[in-house]
Amino acid sequence: MSDLEQQNVPASGEQTAPPKRYFKRFTAAQRYMHAVLFTTFLGLAATGLPMRFSESLWARRFAAGVGGFGSILFFHKLCAIVLTLAFLNHVKNIFTNAFIHRQKGVFWGYSSMVANFKDAKDLLGHLRWFVGLGQRPQFDRYSYWEKFDYWAVFWGMLVIGFSGYAMWFAPFFAHFLPGWALNAVLVIHSDEGLLAILFIFSIHFVNTHLRPGSFPMDMVIFTGVESEEEFSHKRPLEYQRLVKEGKLESRLGEAPGSYQLNFSRVVGFTAIFIGLTLLVLTLSAYFI
């Protein structure tokens, strides 16, 4: 973030550095998708956790505060519908991009979210670098942990979504599901939901926002752009490829305005604060 702040400050020292350049990473649609995703996810987590830990005092207090489980369930279902629509829209976009617009690199290549052999190598290489056994791997447009985040959410949506709707419309699903499946859907929904919550509020928060390289927040998902320095260091392969192909200029974006950064910070830190609060409450249900 510090490098983003420096943009309006005249470069210090004797030399006058050229103005900082910013490159586009996420489209507006992708950023809105993330916004819908984390808003509904926070809503689902905040209303789902009290149900899962309904014996805890905080769960009962929270439920009472919003009007009991009737309203908790209402908000849970409301967020679920919005998230489902966003998910379906995303799947629709993938297929229209790939098959209607004939866009390349949706299912394969460096700009695809599909995992490849390099991701496995990067994971091992990264682990080796952690313990000082090798060089830091050079990442491309999407690193292996970013792809994992994506597929974790994708898989989670299918599993949690399906099991959730099976509970919501149990008599309907009972037409083609065996009786024990109605028991299983709660176990699946509850455990997978808990996994998603714990993963997002601990691993995703730290890997993407709180680790030293991005601390305290990676603004790229909010502003859509990142500085040249950040781009070249975080995703050297993609940067070098663009330089080699002479396409770097085509990715140039505008420097984010201060209102945009401030708004993003408020929203982002609120989300992180709610998430960490829920994480502490969840862990307290196990350890206190």
Next chain:
Amino acid sequence: MIDAATRKGIFEGWLRRFGHGMLALGLVALLFAFAPAKLHADTDCLACHSDKTLQDANGHSVGVDGQVFGSSIHGVLQCKDCHTDIKDYPHPDHLQPVQCKNCHADQATQLGGSVHKDGKDHPCTSCHGDAHAIFPKSDARSAVYPLNIPRTCGQCHSNGGMGQKHKLDSVYPKYIDSIHGYALSKEGLLVAANCQSCHGSHNILSHTNPLSPTNKANIPATCGQCHAKIAADYFNGVHGKALLAGNKNVPVCSDCHTAHAILQPTADAFRTQSTPICGSCHKDKFSTYRDTFHSQLGSLGGYVQTARCWDCHDAHEVRPTSDPLSPVNPANLVTTCGKCHAGANKSFVQYQPHANAHVRKLNPALYYIRLFMNLLLVGTLTFFVIHTILWLIRARYEQFRNKTADKTAEGDKHV
């Protein structure tokens, strides 16, 4: 011709005469009104004792309101009928306590065998109130009129009263906030259960006494005096049958509804508090119930109803699953589940409301699904927590090294 002044004089004369007539009528009415008091209360005694400020040597008030006494149930008696040691005037300074048992022998005997037998205060007036203002219990002025009983008993059985002194439960506040107390105090229902409806009056026994109406074995019959249908249902169920067979380890009315703080059973507070009561005996069923959505939502309170024990098993006529009359008999499940789940079918009712995902033999599919989900959760988190912690350490180290190695060069901040 009569002039105006004369006319006025005639009119005033009439008015005066009419006034005198009314006065006379009033005096006659007063005479009749006072007649019983004058007839029955000793006018001789009242010559002194009608003074309400009159006190004996110990400073106790000995004033008597002759009118109230005359209208009381004992108004027909003479003073010396009760104060038997008064033979003539002047009477001794110290009189013997009045012995109500001289007339009320049965009640005195009952009281002698009751929990109140050791009362230091006068045993009768503690409940019946002022000895010279005792009214029949059907009279609203009586301290033992149904609507007044809780307050009368509550003088001792509440916070700070005799209850605290004798370490008795403070039942009055509980009762008055209960559905019985509400019916009595807010609606003025004479048939609402008050203290003596369950405990009796003179012969109040400890609940440990087998003869007490509040003894565990007698409670269903006691409550059944009013709640006849529910008592009949209860005795048709497994709990009632076991109680009749002498099993004391079964729930009776008060185990679920409590004795004094009885709530409206459809109230959210009652529905939330009473599931664990069934669970205190049916531990395995309660633990598996708590794993379900019914319980998870139900514990959170609120205005939507989820199934509690009795919604499926019935509250009073609890029958074993094998009984064809049981709502949870397999033949009745579609109807029972359908009470809440519109469209419940044969497949839907295969759902197990008490499935135990921890026992492989009972629910193999559920057992393995739970195992898989837990391994997935623990495995994913373990791997990534280690991964992230190592990364954090390494990234911090790298930043530190870059900073110290070359302060002028741009270190790799994005590690």
